[in-house]
Amino acid sequence: MSYLVLARKWRPQTFEQVVGQNHAVTTIRNAIAANRVAHAYLFSGPRGVGKTSLARILAKAMNCDQGPSPQPCQRCTHCLEITQGTSLDVFEIDGASNRGIDEIRELKQNIQYLPATGRYKIYIIDEVHMLTKEAFNALLKTLEEPPRHVIFVLATTEAHKVPVTILSRCQKFDFRRVSVSDIASQLESIADQEGIQTDSKALMSIARESDGSMRDALSLMDQVLSYSSGRVTYETVLEVLGLVDQGMVLQLLERVISGDMAAIVEIVDRVHMGGYDFKQFYKNLLEEIRTLLYFQLSPGSRETSATMHEEMKQREKILSMSSHHWLLSAMNQLLNVDAELRYASYPRFVMELALFRLAHLNEFLTLDQLLLDEETHPPATNTMSRPAMQSISSEPKVSEEQGSASPIVQETSDKSVSCQGFLNLLKHEAVLLSSILQRGELVLKNGSELEVRLPSGGSEAAFLDTGQLQSLAEEYFEKPVTVKVVQDENRAADKSSLTSNNQAEEARQLKRKALEHPLVRQVSEIFSGHLVEVRPRTHSFDEKEDTDD
Numbered sequence: 001m002s003y004l005v006l007a008r009k010w011r012p013q014t015f016e017q018v019v020g021q022n023h024a025v026t027t028i029r030n031a032i033a034a035n036r037v038a039h040a041y042l043f044s045g046p047r048g049v050g051k052t053s054l055a056r057i058l059a060k061a062m063n064c065d066q067g068p069s070p071q072p073c074q075r076c077t078h079c080l081e082i083t084q085g086t087s088l089d090v091f092e093i094d095g096a097s098n099r100g101i102d103e104i105r106e107l108k109q110n111i112q113y114l115p116a117t118g119r120y121k122i123y124i125i126d127e128v129h130m131l132t133k134e135a136f137n138a139l140l141k142t143l144e145e146p147p148r149h150v151i152f153v154l155a156t157t158e159a160h161k162v163p164v165t166i167l168s169r170c171q172k173f174d175f176r177r178v179s180v181s182d183i184a185s186q187l188e189s190i191a192d193q194e195g196i197q198t199d200s201k202a203l204m205s206i207a208r209e210s211d212g213s214m215r216d217a218l219s220l221m222d223q224v225l226s227y228s229s230g231r232v233t234y235e236t237v238l239e240v241l242g243l244v245d246q247g248m249v250l251q252l253l254e255r256v257i258s259g260d261m262a263a264i265v266e267i268v269d270r271v272h273m274g275g276y277d278f279k280q281f282y283k284n285l286l287e288e289i290r291t292l293l294y295f296q297l298s299p300g301s302r303e304t305s306a307t308m309h310e311e312m313k314q315r316e317k318i319l320s321m322s323s324h325h326w327l328l329s330a331m332n333q334l335l336n337v338d339a340e341l342r343y344a345s346y347p348r349f350v351m352e353l354a355l356f357r358l359a360h361l362n363e364f365l366t367l368d369q370l371l372l373d374e375e376t377h378p379p380a381t382n383t384m385s386r387p388a389m390q391s392i393s394s395e396p397k398v399s400e401e402q403g404s405a406s407p408i409v410q411e412t413s414d415k416s417v418s419c420q421g422f423l424n425l426l427k428h429e430a431v432l433l434s435s436i437l438q439r440g441e442l443v444l445k446n447g448s449e450l451e452v453r454l455p456s457g458g459s460e461a462a463f464l465d466t467g468q469l470q471s472l473a474e475e476y477f478e479k480p481v482t483v484k485v486v487q488d489e490n491r492a493a494d495k496s497s498l499t500s501n502n503q504a505e506e507a508r509q510l511k512r513k514a515l516e517h518p519l520v521r522q523v524s525e526i527f528s529g530h531l532v533e534v535r536p537r538t539h540s541f542d543e544k545e546d547t548d549d
Helices: 022-033 051-063 077-084 101-110 133-144 180-194 200-209 214-228 234-241 246-258 261-273 278-297 309-321 324-342 347-359 367-376 389-393 395-402 420-429 431-437 466-477 500-515 518-527 539-548
Strands: 040-044 090-094 121-126 150-156 171-174 441-445 449-455 482-488
Touching: 022 051, 022 171, 040 051, 051 077, 051 090, 051 121, 051 150, 101 133, 180 200, 180 214, 200 214, 200 234, 214 234, 246 261, 246 278, 246 309, 246 347, 261 278, 261 347, 278 309, 278 324, 278 347, 324 347, 420 431, 420 466, 431 466, 449 466, 466 482
Parallel strands: 040 150, 040 171, 090 121, 121 150, 449 482
Antiparallel strands: 441 449
16 A cells, blocks of 8 residues: 555544634534534635545534434444545535536536435535636525535635625634644644654744644655654754754844844855755744744743744843844834845845844934934934923023023012023924014013013914913923013014914924924834824914915
8 A cells, every 4th residue: 555644644533633723623513412513614714724624524423323423433334434535425526627517517416316325415615716606606506505415515725715695605614724832732743653753843843834734734744754764853854844943043133133244144154055045034034023023022922932942042032132123123124125035136145135234223213312312412403303391391401591691580570581491492392482472572570470572563463372372381480370462662563574374384384394304204214104293283373274275
């Protein structure tokens, strides 16, 4: 007898042997026990996760001599025939090669006949999404009201291609990818029963490479066994499957974060000389950064993760060296390289350049650092940094302004003084107020009365928001303040020659300059963000702008 591959030899034969699909298994077993089995099921999900296997087990459960039973005996004629694929009452139809209306017509004629030996005729249509539109339409009525002795099980990897009219006539189960830990555990169990020597690191590598498919994992294990003659080691898995050592990926990330450019070149050379596919290496690197980001955001997941102890120690070291901001930026940078690497004539150089960029990510400032630097060292040109109110009104700020040419107010009862510090604040917090007050004069009397002197005959007073001015003044001076507007006849009206339209245009220009500020643009580029809110706030200005428009 020819060799039977592991994927066929260890195909699930009972409900208990199905891995990773507890939601579907439990529902179907309960339906069998309660005599509530539907006439049509649709199993959808990725390849190799147990769709057709579960359909065969359902056929056994319904036709078993001791059934219908959620635990088929595996000894009766019907169970053995279904296992061997020779049952006259179980029909497995390939939807890709029997996709026309003629095949569906033949099926409709045959289902009228009673089962040959069992209780039910089970029709398993694999890759059902390949049927033509006409074939689906011909199947509708039969699928909705089949004879009592017929059960349909439709299987597909692309459920979105199945018409809604078909979906509405079936009980649909979405099969999931099997977790890495479940696959590794199943591989270990099979290896023990087969007498195969393995190590957990090798099985974990095979499980990761299978991408959630139990069948793919068994096929990969078969391939490794053919090379190593009954022994599966980590080095053998890497050599046979052409996988990149996960330790090398973690080592590379550690060097990237520390900015060791020479070590980066050396590791890339090892990947190149080892004959590894740079696209596969890129995929492993991207997946590892995603894993690290997940661990960084959810520390509790580190203990429950299916990973090797040595790898986890390396990950802990990398996590201590990086932040989730860095990991997010690194992931974004690598995703931008995907299309370039896919069609590159020299993928090695593309990968090196991408890693060099990641190594320089730490040289970029965070948003908090940018704002702090802007407050500490404001540029000579227009700036949009928003100094915190607390820092402006704090003691260090007061002492700084007290040493300036226009000192901040000292509370007196006889003498009015200039409010230059408060005016500096308004340049950041309220652009429109600042532009209006530039046409006049601001004086604090008796420590609590803020007098605004504006030119008589001008339009400044009409646009002055005294409520906003009072609120900002009270927050700055940290005491109750009253605002008094005075029309100063000594100030010529022509000093305030701007009309309301000119003021609106000036405010618009200030706002435009704010949005075009280099710091704002740089922050947007670094974090790939968009501007949600523009400060300073100019609510009264916005309302005026709307009416002007």
